[in-house]
Amino acid sequence: MSAPRAGTTRGERLTPGRLSPGDVVRTGAAGLRARPARVILSALGIAIGIATMIAVIGISSSSREQLLRRLDRLGTNLLTVSPGRTMFGEEAELPGTALAMVQRIRPVRTAAATGGVEATVRRNNHIPDAVTGGIAVQAASTGLLTTLEGAVARGAWLNEATARQPAVVLGAEAARRLGLARTGVQVWMGGRWFTVIGILGPMPLAPEIERSALVGFPAAADLLGFDGHPTTIYERSSDATVEQVRAALPRTVNPENPEEVAVSRPSDALAAKAAAAGAFTGLLLGLGAVALLVGGVGVANTMVISVLERRKEIGLRRSLGATRGQVRLQFLAESLLLSGLGGAAGAVLGALATAGYALSRGWPPVVPPWAVGGAVAATLVVGTLAGIYPAMRAARLSPTVALAAG
Known part of the structure; x- marks a missing residue:
């Protein structure tokens, strides 16, 4: 084979170099x-x-x-029971024995209740009754804080003794709206003075508690005319039994009219919020x-x-x-x-x-x-x-x- 030529002749084309x-x-x-x-x-x-x-x-x-x-920290095993609607469209009422009945369900670990009270809370008795500040007054069972896995930011929670006295625990938002940052002060509620013994921390799964002034069931009945019917029951069970308990709650709370009982899971709202983020x-x-x-x-x-x-x-x-x-x-x-x-x-x-x-x-x-x-x-x-x-x-x-x- 002959060696390649050093040059090119007429008619041959130069091949352009390639770019790497x-x-x-x-x-x-x-x-x-x-x-x-x-x-x-x-x-x-x-x-x-x-x-x-x-x-x-x-x-x-x-x-x-x-x-x-x-959600992982708060858990998804909290259920709430509240009144539904009657067949005539009116708001139903939970029986006074509802909390005790819920506590008898075997998988239930802990349960507590709150009840709406017809009263307002104000810093003093010179503020008109119409000025509520959006703060609800509720009767609360002593097990509420445990059930909601909440914490007291200042002071103490209700116990068997203070639940019978004119003592009140404020939710975090309620305390902010009243302008209170410490305990031991008094607020005007239901025509008499109540002593603030505690202020709660945030309650993401129960924002209604954050906006409430909470008194014991006995004190609410004796001093504020509470009728004893709970308006919300909070219940916790194991994660594996949540759906089983959820199905049993309406028949347990109101055996005669289970359709008048509404059961919800607060964590669903947070989950929906996460999905809608x-x-x-x-x-x-x-x-x-x-x-x-x-x-x-x-x-x-x-x-x-x-x-x-x-x-x-x-x-x-x-x-x-x-x-x-x-x-x-x-x-x-x-x-x-x-x-x-x-x-x-x-x-x-x-x-x-x-x-x-x-x-x-x-x-x-x-x-x-x-x-x-x-x-x-x-x-x-x-x-x-x-x-x-x-x-x-x-x-x-x-x-x-x-x-x-x-």
Whole structure:
């Protein structure tokens, strides 16, 4: 076999060199370094869109994680029993023996009750009765705090002795509305003074307790005219028996009219809230997508201007043997690098915004990996779409025309 010839003869065509991936990246990066201010401004639009999308998803996920952790901590085995409606549409009434009947159900671990009292609570007796502050007065059994797994923030909870005295325990919200931060003071309730012996902490599974002033059943009956009929019964059982107990409660509480008994699980509301934590995520993601679209338009505009400004460079490369495909690849690489720069900055900003907001609210900061992956994919799509037209326009330039225009 003869050795290859050192040169070429007339009629033979030179084969253009191939660009390695590293060459493509270096060529694209060189084009961006020549116009740093314009590159930063164009990348900023992409960064804002990506940061918005990641922050929206991250904050929503952090909120949902906080709610789910709270559910795990509070448990999902609490059931509440309340009066339903009679066949005539009127509000039914729970029997006075309802609590004792619930406590007889074998899987029930603990149960307690509250009953509505026709009275108002105010800081003093000079405030009109019409000014209630949205605070309800309720009779409470001594086992209520244990059943709700609540805590006393200040003072003490009702016991067998104080439940018979003019003593009151305030829910966290009730104390705030009354402007009370300590125990030992007196409030005017039902035409007489009651001493505040305790202030409760938050009760996420029983927000109605947070807005209530609680007195013992005996004191409510003797001093406030309470009729002894509970309005809400709280019950806890094991997780495995919750549904079994739930089915048995109506027949146990009111054997004659079980349809007049309503049973609910407070944790369902928190679970629904956790599921709805991303209800507005779609709308906010749409705003982020609009920002990303605007950023993509900015990238396309930058690349079109770059093609117009660099016609001489394009013509020179074409004259030196660069193919249309290589020119097209160069400008597409610039567009992808420009979008990638904005996407990386946006991902960092979005993660920082999520962490800052979540930590300020006491939430665990969560940025789902799929959100980052989606942001990367969106960046690549935007970069490709924004670079296609400028790249094709650059590739179509004739070397002669491009050099003459330069």
